[in-house]
Amino acid sequence: MSQDYARKLFVGPKLKRLRRELGFTQARMADELGVSASYLNLIERNQRPVTAQILIRLANAFDVDARQFSADDDERVVAELEEILADPLLKGIEVGRGELRDVIDAAPAMVDVVRRLYEAHVALRGRPEAASPALADTDRAEGAYVENPVDRVRAVVQDARNHFPEIEEAAERLALELATPGHELFYALRQRLKDRHGIRVSIVPDELMRHDLRRYDRHRRQLRISEFMEPSGRTFQAAYQLAFAEAGEIIERLANALEPEMTDARRLLRIMLANYFAAALMMPYARFHEAAEALGYDIDVLGARFGASFEQVAHRLTTLARPTMRGVPFFLLRVDSAGNVSKRFSSGRFPFSRFGGTCPLWTVHATFKTPGQILTQVVELPDGSRWFSVARTVRRALSPYGVPSPHFALGLGCELKDAHRLTYARGLDLAASEAAPIGINCRLCERAFCPQRAAPPISKSLLVDETVRSVSPFAFV
Template identity: 40%
Template sequence: MATGKLYIGRRVRDLRQANRTTQAQFAERLGISVSYLNQIENNQRPVSAGVLLALAEKFRIDLSDLSGGEDDRLISALSETLTDSLFDGYTPSLQELKLVAQNAPGLAHALITAHRAYRHNSEQLASINDTLGRGPAAVEATTYEEVRDFFHFVDNYIGELDPLAERLAAHIGIGDVDPGAMLAVYLERHYGVRIARAAHDPDLIRAYDREARVLTLNSYLPASTRNFQIALQIAQLHAGDVVDGVAAAAGFRTAEAYEICRIGLHNYFAGALLLPYRRFMEAAREVRHDLDLLAARFGTSLEQVCHRLSTLQRPGQKGIPIFFARIDRAGNITKRHSATRLQFARFGAACPLWNAHQAFESPGRINRQLAETPDGVCYLCLSMQVSRGGRGFRQPQQHYALALGCEISYAANFVYADDMDLNNAAAYDPIGISCRICERAQCASRALPPLKGRLTIEHDVRRTLPYAIRAPGGMDGQD
């Protein structure tokens, strides 16, 4: 796979300023001219291999920390924003998007936030008859998206919490034996909180009585969920002040977003406690990311394992860059994160050709797919169905698909790729991000035309699609 030129001017400038050096001093330590450094910081020239090595040697940074993951996420979100018909007549080039993401990320985030508000206001006006008397509904959706974007743009790694959870896991002994009993003992000995079983209430998962210091759990929870809920209670007691500080520093616009983020951060700590960073990453490498083996070793669920794999982005100690998503039967993505170049659509359903949807057709099985996105990047994609909900014949259950994958250059790290023909171009299925922004013109599974594509309607000819798609420039789009 070809490697593009690396423009990291803003990061180099931030590194120089963090070390409180002038351009002349910084350039001297790197062994380059001041003019070359100035061009690098202004993204007029890419960094060479020699400069990268000098940065790693002289400033003790991990080269993987200079990868374009953050820019890829921002470019994807910005690109999708600008496909809206609101911006008809303007189609930015990839180079323009890169310049904005690298040099003015604050402006890019502001535009994305403004567009999100515009969308929700438009949707609210369009359904005014339904929303009268239920005004807060539209606000809640915006609140959740604001929190989701917070986790997305911090690379789904919370540096203030993860090491704290890892130290506590080592103190408790998580990873040596089944964690359930150890967590319960720690909770009672250190915080005086005992665990009780709930009277039959199918809707209750957990309840904490602060005065009596009693954590009540549903009697029918599976062991992995029970362990997580105990870890969550420990998170609230052990890391509450740190969580509050992280949520406050995020600068959310509403109190609701702040409180929702606190829930997400407590959940993050609980996951990091059950699956401590280095021990979990080493185990993942040892079993070559066999999801069932990892879940069995740490006493967790498949979803907890998949989610944790997506958070292994600690600077200097990064795991395999993967994407992770949870999708419901309607195609809604209820969790999403990607450390790869594949970035999920912020609006609309996922590509119907993606094997995530096949998970509902084959419960209990891990589905595999070799896929290629319109930008030519190839991926190993895994999907599986999971269920959650109450026990008992009459209790409803929710069914979700989990999707996990990596760029094909990392596929050898996954046991699931062993017998797949990775070098056969014909083995890769063409997938997109979502129909509204997909560039593929000849896709029989297309649900709706792309926002920026112009249509040609032929009344005397009927093809698989009832229209032909022309690229914004006027030429017919190609597959």
């Protein structure tokens, strides 16, 4: 296949599925798009690629997100299916990437069926009475995957590419109304909560908060924020409360649409959407995007300008997916010193693992040796794709003397082709930079002779030879 052909976007099955969902004939959809019915028929049969003009017309005529036709999104789903097919249960069943793409195109609903069935299988296997040595790792704090509300919400957010236009627009309108930038925003939010909603905001001594950082008393209509919250955290918590007060209907409508059943997942989704609103209010889309582009995505400078923490800015950068004003498609991952993953967000196609930790060769883990220092790295995944990452340690809140302060490491990255837009890559010859070969995690990585390998890949057979000791503790075929 030529490179020119590979770059063309063939979306036939997806376009046909959209047309059938709308109840349109080919003639009617062709008329809406301003093309002939015969040309639309060729597109639907993948005999013609879709053009940028037609994608724009699709988005405008049918109010759909053009990103749903992205080939990058298909690659992410292919990676998820390959992870499932690597399970020992399915050993011996060979399914090529081409076949997986055919399934995604022809029967996307079946992909969801496979996901849910596999998640249920792993959840049952993770029970103590049915523990599986294939996935269980007794040396890690993170045990076998068990489906829970957190994973459900993560899936919902990933499907939306971590971008919610309705919330963005509501937060931007309110930010214009408040017209108070940076660290001064906290006082404007506190006044707004008091004047419009009768909610008093107080900064409370630690001994009165015990283990809470924020607590809202509905009866007294009082929002209490711990004194241990730094200024950016106080602003965020006040904005979070205002989200329910002024954008509650939008949050409820989105939560109902994305998770119709009243479950813990839906409650968590409401919290996530309120958090999204808070970040969008602190860093309004258009103004934040303009500053990010002008500053080369310098996280510290953006934080100073918008009164936000390093983590808040990094997280916000993963949401810049407005079709008319896109930012760099970042992914973000947060881990603790034991390698447990507590955040995964992506507006691009980075293939996160859903069933384990991360690769120890990635510099995100090295940041714990240099707290507060930014480390950069060019990495290459087994599929040959190259990425540029920025990593640094962060903390949640202050702690009194003698109490352990929780520290995490953030990894923020993008495809290497976008790295030239970042201040962190200035002066680097990205084309000539040596890339660190990393994997998704040890269980899914098939790289041989890795000195950091903690477990053999589940897709290979373990090779035990008492006469040989390699740099890697595990050999496999």
